[in-house]
Structures are given as structure tokens and as C-alpha cells.
Amino acid sequence: MPNSPVQDRVKAVAVMLSTLAVIALNIVAATGRLNGVTPAEISAKYPTVITPAGWAFSIWSSIYLGLLAFSIFQMLPSRIASFSELRVPYLVSCLLNAVWILLWHKFYIGLDAVVLLALVIVLLSISAKLRRSDSFVGAILSKGVFGLYAGWVTVASLVNLVVYIVSTGLQMSVTDWDLIGIPVLAIAIAASIFVRIRLRNFVYPLPIAWAAAGIGANQSGNTPIVVAAAITCIGCLIISGTVVTELKSSTT
Template sequence: MSDPKQKSIALPLLVIAGTAATIAVNWLAAAGLVNGVTPDAVSDRYQTILTPAGYAFAIWSVIYAGLIAFSIYQILPSVRDRYPGVRQLYLATCVLNCIWILLWHHYMVAACLAVIAALAAVLVIIVARLSDRDSLAGALMTKAVFGIYAGWVTCATLVNMSIALVDQGFEIGPTAWVVIGVVSILLAGGAAVAVRLKFNNYLYPIAVAWAVTAIAVKQSGNTPIVVAAAVAAVTGLITAGSVVTKLRDSSSEADRG
């Protein structure tokens, strides 16, 4: 007969293993050890109207630091029995993240788009499943981490879409590209508002604001793109404006519960 304690720790341990594997694969990719290229080298091959300034990718350091923090937090005895559904979905994101890296480094752009869209969808489901009623530590280690991750990957999906259009050789004129860029940025802004209002996640809009601002910096000479990015970024920041208050309120509600 299996030991219930062993059962309860198995999934949390898998989460730690999944995080370690994901970070390892991404480190190997950044070091140019996956198909002999770096992510930047692949990205430079597909410059589009939605390509962000290079500094934007620094957010991955924040995301991976957050995932490490989540992985450690979720194995603590006091929370080990919580987040079972989130853990399973998180393991799926680890697999999708690694698959995306492998496909990206082999220039399989269309397949990359499908995988990153799936990754974004799973991350939004995780955001939806995380409860408002949590301690301050719980909110920071779960809602904040996955809000940033989901917001960034949502925007990355739109960038991948534009890259797929280039890769497939579609003949798109400059005006049409501007329309695609503006619509994509406004969709990202709309997603930021929707996730904030529907799931009360205040960090998702901040990640979206970060991404679209970096697009505006890269496309600084393109007025429609800059204006669309400004609208999306300001909207995201306004909707995220009470993040500190919300996290404090979540903590207070949990303490009273």
C-alpha cells in the first residue's frame, strides 16, 4: 500500500524537476548549444513590426526567478497539499516551453506558433485557477509569478504570429503590416484588461505593458505603432495600479478566513 506522504510530495518534487529542466534547456539555448545558434540569432533572422527592443527579453530573468520561487514555495509542508491542479498545468508549461525552444532553434516557425499559443493558453488557465483568497506570500509566489509569465507569453505569441507570416513568405505591404501591428498590440492591451477584470491578476497587465513598450521603442519611427503601444501600455498600467492594495487585501481576507 502506497504511503500518502510519498504521494503528496511526488507532484511538488516533479514541479522542482520541471523547473530545473526548463531552465537547463533555456540555458543551453542561450549558450548556443541547441543546433549551434542562440535565440537572438534566430530572432534577428525574422525582424517584424512587432519585434521588441532587445532589453525586453530581460523579463525572462524575472520569470525564471519567479518560477524558482514558486517551486520552492509549493513544496513547503504548509502548502504542499494546495495547488494540485496548478502543479499539473505547470508541468505542461515546462514541456511546452522546452519544445518551443527546440523548434525555434531549428527554425520551425509555424510549429513554434502552435506551441507558444498552447503555452499562453495553459498559463491563462493557471491564472484563472489561482484563488484570490491567499496570504501575501501565496499571492506573490503564485498569482504574481504566473501573471507576469502569462502576460509576456501572450505578447510573445502575437510576435510569433508575425514571424510566421514572414517565414511563410506572405507578401504583405507596409500599410498592411502597420494594421497587423496596431491590431495585435491593441489585442494584447484588451487581453490585459480582460485578465485583470476576469481573474483579478494585476501583474499580467504589467507584463503586457512591458512588452508593448519595448515594441514602441523598437518601432520609434512608426507613429501608429507607437500610439497603439502607448494606449495598450497606459491601459495596462492603470488596470494594474492597485496591485499593492490588492495583494494586501488578499492577505487580509486570507487571515480572516
């Protein structure tokens, strides 16, 4: 049953408020005012062979600015109805994002990995619901923003799984850790191919390429991981770049 105009407006406002709340929570977390520790400090406590360099995490600024722009865009009178079916899943994604941050800062690494995986699924479901936009701006603020968000969270969920293994205290050689890290990067490429083909989202592979560059930089002395990260980065850029052929075919 379709929502009434009033319900759509209420949910549109809820989307904006939820976005602001998530951004505020992340600012609090990033400044160390949540349990007295920052996300980076927790990450440093559990180093992995696929944790990106610190600079790679600056992508969160772009993601949250994009979500803020989307939240404003979906409140426009001309867009109220068109985003109707996306708002509830988006609100769920905001809740999962907040729970993820809270669990991470309480060192519930295993539960955190489960929540992150759930967030990936919700974000991909949102991407699947997005229809072709009638404008370039609309495409950037919908498919673009959620492609960026989903792609980065996919990487975060994969890293978190390895972080969980590290948190258990399992002792392995560098070679053994590489044998875990390399297949994880292969999964990231496979996810990029799937989303690019099935959901027709060419932005999704870009944050994965960015993360792979960060992983390579952070593992400069680990040749197998550097090579795997380079292949992942280049592969994802090529996957994303296939949009050029799609645009050419649509204009001929």
C-alpha cells in the same frame, strides 16, 4: 479524487525538477549551444513591426527566478496540499516551454506558434485555479509569478504569429504590416482587461506594458506603431493599477 500526501510530495519534487530542466534548456539555448544559434539571432532573421527591443527580453530572468521561487514555495510542508491541483498543469507548461524552445531553434515557426498558444492557455488555466493567498508572499509567488509568465507569453505568442507570416515570405508595405501590428496590440490590451476582470490578476498586464515599451523603442521611426504601443503600454498600466481601488474597497 484527491491526491494522497505521498503523491503530492512526488509531484512537488517533479515540479522542482521540471523547473530546473526548463531553466537549464533556456540557458543552453541562450548561449547558442542549441543548433548553433541563439533565440535573438532567430528573431533577427524574421523582423516584425511588433518585435520588442532586445532589452525587453531580459524579463525572462525575472520569470524564471519567479518560477524557481514558486517551485521551492510549493514544496514547503504547509503548501504541499494547497497547490495539489496546479502541479499537473504546471508540468504540462514546462513541457510546452521546452518544446517551444526546441521548435524555435529548428525553425519550425508555424508549429512553434501553435505550441506557444497552447502554453498561454495552460498558464491562464493555472491562473484561474489560483485561490486568494493567505499571505502577501504567497500571493506574489503564485498569482504574481504566473501573471508575469502568462502576460509575457501572451505577447510572445502574438509576436510569433506575425513572425510566422513573415517567415512565409509574404511581401507587404510598411503600412500593410502596421495594419497587422496595430490590431495585435489591441488584442493584447483586450487580453489584459479580460484577465484582470475575470481572473483578478493585476500582474498580467505589466509584462504586456513592458513589451509595448520595447516595441515602441524598437520602432522609433514608425509613428503608427509607436503610438499604438504607447497606448498599449499606458492602457495596461492603468488596468494593472486598478488594484489600488480594489485594495481601498476591501479596507473600507
